[in-house]
Amino acid sequence: MATIDHLILNVNDIISSVNFYVDILGFKLEGEDGPFTVIRLNEDFTLQLAPWGTGGNEHFAFAxxxxxxxxxxxxxKEKGIPYGDSFHTVGNNKGPGVETGARGPAPTLYMNDPNNHLIEIRTYD
Structure with missing residues (x-):
């Protein structure tokens, strides 16, 4: 069964966004991971807030x-869909890579859906 692992969300103001997700919605501030401010919703899902313009693009990650x-x-591979080992290497057809998600580092692959949305798949097994 697939689950949503994390979502990277571009925001205009990190502080007001953290205040909203933590103080209003009751989620937990987990800390920083590179350019991202990580908000934990539960043990299996994180929201990663990124200032507009941050590399990595908004994307959905599925476990x-x-x-x-x-x-x-x-x-x-069979359908010739370009993929990559990280978010900024889609099309290098290398991978899987290893990136950190809601439950820690795991093998990952990135690709674009037909609408050019960045999609990440990962496995913790």
Missing amino acids: LSRQDFDDAFARM
């Missing part, structure tokens, strides 16, 4: 079982 990850990777 898959190892089998589903391997199957999706095989289908991507």
